[in-house]
Amino acid sequence: MAKANEQEIELYQGSKRIHPKWTTGFFSKWRIAMVLITQFVFLIVPWFNYDGRQAVLLHVADRHFYFFGLVLLPSDLIFMSGILFMAAFGLFWWTTIAGRLWCGYACPQTVYTEIMMWFDRIFEGDRAARLKLEKAPWDARKIRIKLMKYTAIFLMCAWIGLTFIGWFTPIREVFKFNMTGTQWGVAIFYGFVTFLLAHIMREQVCKYMCPYARFQSAMFDKDTLIISYDPERGEPRGKKKKGDDTKKGDCVDCTLCVQACPVGIDIRNGLQYECIGCAACIDVCDEVMVKQGKPKGLIRYTTESAMEKAYPESKIWTRLKRPRVVGYGLILAIILTAWIIGIFNRQNVRVDVIKDRGVIARYNEVGRAENTYTLRFLNASDKVQVVNAEITGIDGIQLTGVPANYELNPGDPVSLPVQVSIPAELANADDGKSTQHIFFKFTYKAKDGSEERTFEEKAAFVKEIR
Ligand code: SF4
Numbered sequence: 470m471a472k473a474n475e476q477e478i479e480l481y482q483g484s485k486r487i488h489p490k491w492t493t494g495f496f497s498k499w500r501i502a503m504v505l506i507t508q509f510v511f512l513i514v515p516w517f518n519y520d521g522r523q524a525v526l527l528h529v530a531d532r533h534f535y536f537f538g539l540v541l542l543p544s545d546l547i548f549m550s551g552i553l554f555m556a557a558f559g560l561f562w563w564t565t566i567a568g569r570l571w572c573g574y575a576c577p578q579t580v581y582t583e584i585m586m587w588f589d590r591i592f593e594g595d596r597a598a599r600l601k602l603e604k605a606p607w608d609a610r611k612i613r614i615k616l617m618k619y620t621a622i623f624l625m626c627a628w629i630g631l632t633f634i635g636w637f638t639p640i641r642e643v644f645k646f647n648m649t650g651t652q653w654g655v656a657i658f659y660g661f662v663t664f665l666l667a668h669i670m671r672e673q674v675c676k677y678m679c680p681y682a683r684f685q686s687a688m689f690d691k692d693t694l695i696i697s698y699d700p701e702r703g704e705p706r707g708k709k710k711k712g713d714d715t716k717k718g719d720c721v722d723c724t725l726c727v728q729a730c731p732v733g734i735d736i737r738n739g740l741q742y743e744c745i746g747c748a749a750c751i752d753v754c755d756e757v758m759v760k761q762g763k764p765k766g767l768i769r770y771t772t773e774s775a776m777e778k779a780y781p782e783s784k785i786w787t788r789l790k791r792p793r794v795v796g797y798g799l800i801l802a803i804i805l806t807a808w809i810i811g812i813f814n815r816q817n818v819r820v821d822v823i824k825d826r827g828v829i830a831r832y833n834e835v836g837r838a839e840n841t842y843t844l845r846f847l848n849a850s851d852k853v854q855v856v857n858a859e860i861t862g863i864d865g866i867q868l869t870g871v872p873a874n875y876e877l878n879p880g881d882p883v884s885l886p887v888q889v890s891i892p893a894e895l896a897n898a899d900d901g902k903s904t905q906h907i908f909f910k911f912t913y914k915a916k917d918g919s920e921e922r923t924f925e926e927k928a929a930f931v932k933e934i935r
Pocket residue numbers: 698703706719720721722723724725726727737753754757767768
C-alpha cells in the first residue's frame with residue numbers, strides 16, 4: 470500500500486491502444502501517395518511480364534534474379550552487394566539531409582500501419598467513434614463491425630503473404646495455389662507478421678524494436694530536417710476567450726496535434742526519439758492556424774540550427790553543402806557509377822579455362838603436340854547464346870572440341886573437354902621455355918541476333934613432352 474507522497478508504479482505497464490485522428494492536408498496526401506506507390510511496386514509489379522517471363526523475380530530455385538532485361542546469377546554477387554550498399558548509403562545520405570523522412574513515409578512498418586488505420590477508419594469511423602466503440606459492450610453491432618474489419622484485414626494480409634512468395638517464385642503459380650509446404654508456411658508467416666506488427670503492435674515496433682530508429686541519431690546533426698513546434702511563437706499556450714486580452718501565443722492548446730500523432734507523443738515537448746516524422750501534427754495544426762487566422766507553420770519542418778536562429782529558415786537548403794552530406798553523396802555516386810559501368814560491361818557468356826591435369830601433354834594420333842583443357846561455360850543471360858571459339862598464341866596452333874556455333878542455354882554451367890595442338894617441331898623447342906601463353910578467343914551473340922561480343926581467356930600450353 471502506498472503511503473502519502475509515495476507513488477506506486479507498475480513494473481510492467483501495458484501500453485494503451487492509440488487511435489490517431491484522421492488528418493487531411495499536404496503531408497497526409499504525400500503519405501497516401503507513398504502507400505499507393507510502394508504497394509504498387511510490391512503488389513502489382515510482380516505481375517508484369519517481360520520477354521515471356523515474370524519481369525521482376527528473385528527466383529530462388531533457379532538461382533536467378535530477373536529484373537526486366539537484367540539477369541543476375543549467384544556469380545554476380547558483387548552486383549547484388551552493390552544494390553545493398555547503395556540502399557544503405559542512400560538511406561544514410563537521405564537521413565542526414567531529411568531526418569526520419571523514410572520512417573514517416575516509406576518504411577513498410579509505416580505503410581502497413583497506415584493501411585491498417587484505413588481499415589479502422591472505414592469500418593469503425595474516426596478517432597471519437599473508435600474510442601466509443603472500444604468502450605462499448607460486445608453487442609451484435611460491435612461484433613458485426615469487428616468481424617467485417619478483421620475479414621478485410623485477413624484478406625489484405627493473405628494478399629501480402631502470397632505476393633511476398635510471388636517475388637521469389639512465379640507469382641501466377643502462387644495465385645493458383647500451386648505452392649510447396651514451405652512456401653505456404655512462409656506466406657502464412659509473412660501475412661501473420663504483417664498483421665501482428667502493423668495492426669497489433671503498431672508504434673511499439675518503432676519505439677522498441679526498430680534498430681534503425683536507434684542508430685539513425687548518429688546520422689543527425691543540427692542541420693538535419695526535423696519536425697518541430699515553435700515555442701517562441703506558440704507559448705504561452707492557451708485557449709483564447711472572448712474579451713481575454715492577456716497576450717497568449719499562437720497555440721490554442723486544442724491538443725489536436727497529440728490526437729493525430731500515431732505514436733502518441735506531444736511534439737510541443739520538443740524533439741523526441743519516438744517521433745517518426747509523419748507530419749500528421751503539421752497538417753492538423755495548420756488547419757487550426759488557418760481557422761484562427763494565423764499563418765501556418767506553428768509546427769513545421771525546420772532544423773535545430775534554424776530554430777536557434779543560426780540562419781534564416783529560407784537558407785536551410787544551403788546547408789546541403791556540409792561535409793557529411795557531401796561525403797555520403799560522394800560514396801553513393803561512386804558506388805552507383807561503378808555499378809552501372811560494371812553492369813554495362815558484364816559478360817553474358819563467361820568461360821573458365823581449366824588445364825586438364827589428369828591428361829599429360831602428349832603427341833596425338835596425327836603427331837601434333839597436344840594439351841587438353843576443360844572449358845566451363847556459363848550463360849548468364851536469359852537467352853540462348855551462340856558461341857564460336859578460336860585459339861592464338863603459337864604458330865600453327867589448333868583448337869578442336871568446340872563445335873562451330875555452339876549453343877548455350879541460359880542457366881547452369883556446361884563443361885566441354887577440348888584439345889589444343891601445335892606442330893610437333895615446336896614442342897620441346899630449344900628456347901628454354903617449358904610452357905607458353907596461348908589465348909582462347911570467344912565470340913558470342915544471342916540467338917535472336919542482339920548484341921555480339923568478343924573476349925579472350927589466357928591459358929598456359931605445356932610444350933615439354935616426355
Ligand atoms: S494543434 Fe497546434 S494549436 Fe493545437 S495544440 Fe497542437 S500546436 Fe497547439
